[in-house]
Amino acid sequence: MAGLTLSGIRKAFGPVEVLKGIDLDVADGEFIVFVGPSGCGKSTLLRVIAGLEQASAGTIAIDGVDVTAMRASDRGLAMVFQSYALYPHMSVYRNIAFALENMGLPRAEIEARVMRAATMLRLTDYLDRKPGALSGGQRQRVAIGRAVVRDPRIFLFDEPLSNLDAELRVATRKELASLHAEIGGTMIYVTHDQVEAMTLANRIVVLNAGRIEQVGTPLELYNRPANRFVAGFIGSPRMNFIPGRIGADGTIGHGAAATPLSGVDTGAAPAGAEISIGIRPEHVEIVPDRQADSSVSVQIVEQLGGESYLYGLLPDGTALTLRCANESPVRRGETVFVRFQRTRLHLFDAAGAALTR
């Protein structure tokens, strides 16, 4: 097991720069998740770490040893591919044993290790089958087994759950979490699904357009997003953003209502500054008229049983989503009055950075 240090990693494909300077420290035994929208460079970053792509600039160090120039096979990392990449002509046993054979281990040791991994992943009944005769979940476990059996310094996962159906994805997510608890390896996991990121990660790295937007624990990202991008990316449904302006008396005026928001710490932002007010759907409350910050005309109601989502418009036309616990009596076309929980408000300056408070 090992720690990983990335410094100044850049990667360009011809004139297109995909990674624009990535600096990151991963501690030994940590479960790190790279998350970001499609095309943000997260998979490329993982492949650069794996050695499947050569970084255009920067260094990669594993346990303090520079491995930038080292080939993928010599870095001692194991990777689980999105497509699983099982060798279709080999049995499950041979698939798992392949790396061990290449390492030149004695036969008895290979067998012991394969059996141990197979037992852990409940694959012992399928060892003679070819990957084509396995279900999606079983293939996924074989792919993980192939990584586990090698006892690698770092595990790399490239969107491993994206080919599974929703139910299996939840189940496998739990298995991965318990696997990490059991073997305690350093794991780097790439996904575009923020729920996977929130549930699995010790720390999340949010990437956007080839840069790291923020690194932090799941709750740090949720509670204190560093900028508008992270605020919008983490949390589902996404955070509401309402344009506003800081008044001379420290209150925040917004187009939605006549009464400015008071009692909000605006930090060092000067009066008159244009800002975005961020509020998550779960932090918007339906209140009686006189306590309200604004009114919302409801356009769509989604009833999920345990919770409901109301999608509506503020008087100035800004879209607002709010979450109610349990079933909601509100119907489409009705107007409700809402209040934003003051402590849960996020303020972002015109450039999108969170206001320092």
Next chain:
Amino acid sequence: MGKAATLLTATKVRGRLGWTDMLAYAYLGLGVVLMFGPVLWLALSSLKTPAALLEFPPSFLPLSQKTVAVPGHDKPLELYRVRLDDGSVKELAQVRRIGIQAQMVDPAAPQTIIRVPIDRREPIREVAFAWSNYSEPLAQFNFARFFGNSLFVTILATLVTLLINSMAAYALSIYEFPGKKAALLMVIGTLMIPITIILAPVFLVVTKLGLNNSLWAVILPGAATPTGVFLLRQYMLTLPRDLIEAARMDKASEWQIYARIVMPLTLPALAVLAIFSIMWRWNEFLWPLAVLTKSESYTLQIGLNAFQGELQTQWHYLLAMTVMTLLPVAMVFVFLQRFITTGIANTGMK
């Protein structure tokens, strides 16, 4: 049998023979005749005696005159159907022919000679296979040797071809390197150079290497075929990149990736190339003719050529040995045609 019947009586609408069905069957029937007619003609002709071969009009089946053993005559006598003076028709055996008269006997009563004008008799013929066309050259000529040479050339050349072509295809499909496109273009470009043009230079090279009359002179020059490289490359391009990368992560060396991942997965394309190579090599004529001059190094095709003299061609032997030559390739095709069709479909080669 049931399947064949279903296939042969299939119609567009079940149980009704429409005009499209008739057209289809006519077209397919024509195809069958065009494809198999010559082969069938060859096979039947290879069993004809030299006399029957030269007969005009030619007969479809190998026919020869019926003979009968008659007591008092050492050799079997030829049987004829004879119209006698009294108008009756009898089967008589001919003892000898003098001018326009034939002396004939009734096999049942061999003592009496009957004189018959030759225009009143008609030979009785029956289907007879001249197996001697096969047995004689097999015994007299060094056919087994030719066969062995052909087998050696075909098998070794195919193995070398598969090895070299797959390695070239591996490099041209899996790796990224500067000049890759140029290399591929050059490989494909050689498709446009016919063998007749390079015959003389290659012959000189082979001679300088002292390979004349060695079977390696036939095997080596054609071992790397652009068609094969292209076919295998196209197939390898369809292999998922992830597999190669997974193998790299699994600490496999490049040779191991080639031998243990890419080669097994390329088997369908390799099978197609193997079949093509076997057919090319088995039927190769011009190049072996140029480099093989001693009869002990002849391949079958060159051996067959020896039956064709400057003044006289021994057609009956030639035809029989041609059938012998066709058999192995036909067998390969019969047993491996499944691979050819699936392989061609997979490689996108037409």
